Each structure stands twice: as structure tokens, then as C-alpha cells.
Amino acid sequence: MGSVPSKFFRLFFYTYGHRNVVRAVSSGLAASGSVDGCVYDVLRETEPDLVARTRIIPKSELLGFPPVACASVDAASPEISRLREGLVNMPADADRRRVLGMLRLDGFSVEKPALSRPK
Amino acid sequence: MMAVSVFTSERFLSRLIETQTRQIQALADVYLDGLSLALVDSMIREDVWQVFDVLDRSQQRPSEIKPAETIVAGTDDFVIASSNPVRIPSQARVPARYVESLQHVGKIVVAEADKRAFVRREVLYKNRPIGSIYAALAIAPLLAERRQVLWTLVLTNTALTVLLAVAAWFIVGRMMRPMQTLTRYLERSHDGQVSPIPEPIVASASSEYKRPFAAFNRLAAAVAEREARRAKLAEGERLASLGRLACGMAHGDPSRGRSGYISRWLRWKLSAAQSSGHASAMLVADWI
Numbered sequence: 001m002g003s004v005p006s007k008f009f010r011l012f013f014y015t016y017g018h019r020n021v022v023r024a025v026s027s028g029l030a031a032s033g034s035v036d037g038c039v040y041d042v043l044r045e046t047e048p049d050l051v052a053r054t055r056i057i058p059k060s061e062l063l064g065f066p067p068v069a070c071a072s073v074d075a076a077s078p079e080i081s082r083l084r085e086g087l088v089n090m091p092a093d094a095d096r097r098r099v100l101g102m103l104r105l106d107g108f109s110v111e112k113p114a115l116s117r118p119k
Numbered sequence: 120m121m122a123v124s125v126f127t128s129e130r131f132l133s134r135l136i137e138t139q140t141r142q143i144q145a146l147a148d149v150y151l152d153g154l155s156l157a158l159v160d161s162m163i164r165e166d167v168w169q170v171f172d173v174l175d176r177s178q179q180r181p182s183e184i185k186p187a188e189t190i191v192a193g194t195d196d197f198v199i200a201s202s203n204p205v206r207i208p209s210q211a212r213v214p215a216r217y218v219e220s221l222q223h224v225g226k227i228v229v230a231e232a233d234k235r236a237f238v239r240r241e242v243l244y245k246n247r248p249i250g251s252i253y254a255a256l257a258i259a260p261l262l263a264e265r266r267q268v269l270w271t272l273v274l275t276n277t278a279l280t281v282l283l284a285v286a287a288w289f290i291v292g293r294m295m296r297p298m299q300t301l302t303r304y305l306e307r308s309h310d311g312q313v314s315p316i317p318e319p320i321v322a323s324a325s326s327e328y329k330r331p332f333a334a335f336n337r338l339a340a341a342v343a344e345r346e347a348r349r350a351k352l353a354e355g356e357r358l359a360s361l362g363r364l365a366c367g368m369a370h371g372d373p374s375r376g377r378s379g380y381i382s383r384w385l386r387w388k389l390s391a392a393q394s395s396g397h398a399s400a401m402l403v404a405d406w407i
Contacts, residue, residue, distance in 0.1 A: 010210070011167065011209055011210055013166070013168050016168065023172075024168060027171070027175065027204055028203075028204045028205035029168075029171050029200065029204040029209070
């Protein structure tokens with residue numbers, strides 16, 4: 001848009017969480033806010049009253065879920081390897097599938113870092 | 120009785136209002152103490168979201184006091200955030216009704232018409248003011264309780280007054296009944312009939328009325344005796360007059376003379392009187 005928030009908006013502030021963005025807009029504290037589509041979809045299920053007082057203005061293109069990242073120097077460490085293996089294999093186990101269901105996720109997969117980098 | 124009732128009710132209500140005001144003040148102080156502690160950092164940073172988040176969560180907590188509206192403002196009285204951002208948005212001025220009605224910091228102001236109590240707390244950081252918290256507390260339940268107490272008082276006092284009035288009327292009526300009896304018998308005396316109060320009525324009267332009843336009965340007996348004597352005296356005088364008339368006729372007094380049959384009739388009457396034992400009749404008989 002070629003502008004900065006402080007010039008375009010009378011007031012802008014941080015809410016320190018995607019759900020808080022929805023709360024801020026829903027209560028009327030903010031006129032608009034940017035929220036992760038996945039969180040918004042989950043809130044639609046869990047807190048429909050909160051979401052009902054908001055509406056989507058524009059939607060971005062589909063992007064990957066925020067990555068689970070670590071320091072590059074630790075990427076090859078055994079702990080990180082076990083964590084990666086545990087996350088990727090979650091759909092294979094009933095308990096972990098239940099956890100994925102609670103997070104509204106299908107599973108984790110190893111992708112190229114470029115997928116989460118801004119273009 | 121009504122005056123006492125109204126006075127007592129007024130005092131009771133005044134005490135209730137004072138107690139409720141103290142209670143609201145105490146609850147408001149607790150509410151504002153908690154808010155002040157939670158808001159200091161956010162107010163220093165003028166963090167809109169953090170201030171709103173604290174206000175929003177404080178309203179969701181179950182509490183004896185229900186904050187209807189809370190505003191957090193900086194030292195310049197511009198709103199950082201309020202619990203009702205649609206009505207009072209951030210960076211707006213604190214509404215005049217809050218500022219005007221809360222000249223005295225910390226002291227609660229009750230607006231019965233709005234069913235709200237207003238209070239303002241100045242927030243300090245290292246003894247320096249960093250802003251104020253304005254709160255409007257919903258006091259409708261307290262006012263409803265006050266109204267309920269008022270109606271209870273009115274209804275109870277009215278019922279008591281009516282009850283006591285009926286009781287007083289009944290008791291006074293019972294107390295005055297012997298007096299009414301006495302009055303009734305006294306009024307009869309105007310017609311010349313002084314009859315005594317019957318013994319059963321005297322016997323059923325309370326001890327303090329037995330004496331006046333007995334005195335009245337003695338009076339009635341004295342009057343009856345006097346009437347009897349007077350009647351007897353009148354009869355005697357009447358017979359004496361007849362005697363004198365008969366005497367005059369018997370001695371040929373022309374002014375009193377009548378025909379012979381009168382004289383015979385008088386003799387016959389006198390003989391009847393003699394048989395009844397009247398002294399005057401005997402005297403007349405002697406004259407004849």
C-alpha cells in the first residue's frame with residue numbers, strides 16, 4: 001500500500017497473539033487486525049460468538065503453517081532429530097493423532113526452508 | 120403513632136443508605152486496588168491492548184461488585200483503553216460526566232437515577248501520577264434492595280399502625296362500655312325515670328366501675344324514695360283540700376255551698392279515705 005501503519009491508522013497496537021487480534025476487533029477496541037487463517041478457523045469452531053462479531057476483509061494466498069524452527073547449528077543434533085522424528089510420525093500413533101486433532105492439524109512434514117521465507 | 124413510624128423508618132433507611140455506601144466504597148476500593156496493581160506497567164507504556172485485556176478479564180471475574188464501565192486514562196485525561204471501546208474509544212477524552220462528578224479522588228459518587236456509582240482512582244508510580252482509573256459500578260441490585268426495604272417498612276408500619284389502631288379502638292371501646300351504660304342510665308333520668316342499673320350489669324363490671332355504678336344505684340334509690348314521698352304528700356294535700364271544701368259546705372258557707380248530693384258524695388269519699396288511714400281525712404271527717 002506504500003504506507004506505514006502509524007501514518008495510515010489513527011492508532012495501532014500489538015495484541016501479542018492471534019486470538020487477541022480477534023478479541024480486539026470483536027470488542028471494538030480495534031477496527032481491524034491481521035490474524036492467522038488457521039487460528040481464525042479454529043476459533044470459528046471453539047468460540048463462534050467471538051468470531052461472529054468479526055468479518056474477513058481480504059484473504060491472503062494459502063501459505064504454510066508457521067514452521068517449527070531451531071538454531072541451524074543444532075539441526076543435526078540427536079535431540080532435534082528425535083523431535084523431528086516424533087513430530088513427523090505423529091499420525092502413526094492414536095494418542096498423537098488425538099493431539100493433532102486438538103491442534104486442527106493433519107501432521108508435520110519436513111519441507112524446504114524456502115517455503116516459509118517471504119518472497 | 121404515624122409520626123413515630125415515619126421517623127423510625129426514615130432513620131432506618133438513612134442507616135441502610137450509609138451502610139450501603141460504605142459497602143460500595145469498600146468494594147470499589149478492592150476493585151481499584153487490584154486494577155491499579157495490574158495496570159501500572161501497562162499505563163506507563165500506554166499499552167492499549169494490555170490495559171484493555173486487564174479490564175476485560177476483570178469484568179469476567181465473578182465479584183460482588185459489577186463494574187459497568189471502566190476507563191483508564193493518562194494524566195492528560197485521554198483514554199488509553201476502556202472496557203467499552205465502542206462507546207469510549209482509545210485516545211478520546213474521558214467523558215465529561217466522569218470528570219465532573221468525580222472532583223474528589225477516591226470518594227464514591229452515587230447517581231441513583233443512573234443506578235450507578237462513580238469512583239476515580241489516581242494511579243501512582245514512585246509517588247508520581249501516571250494516570251487515573253474511572254469506574255462506573257452497577258448498583259441496581261443495591262438500589263433494588265433499598266427499595267425493597269423501603270416497601271417492607273412502609274407495608275409493615277402501615278399494617279402495624281392499622282392493627283394497633285383497631286386494637287386501641289377495641290380496647291377503648293371495651294373500657295368505655297361501662298361509661299356508656301352509666302351515661303345511658305343518666306340520660307334516662309331526664310325523662311324522670313331514674314331506674315337503677317341492673318345487678319347483673321353491676322356484677323359484670325370491672326372493680327373500678329362498680330363504685331360509680333353503686334353510687335348511681337344509691338342515687339336512683341334516693342330519687343325513687345323522694346318521688347314516693349312527694350307523691351304521698353301531694354295525695355295528702357289533695358285530700359286536705361277536699362276536706363276543707365266539704366267542711367265549708369257542711370257549715371253553710373255560701374261561697375262554698377253546693378247541692379246536698381255533693382255533701383253526701385264527699386262523706387262517701389271521706390269514709391273511703393278513713394279506711395285507708397289518712398290523718399287529714401280523719402280531720403275532715405271530724406269537721407263534717
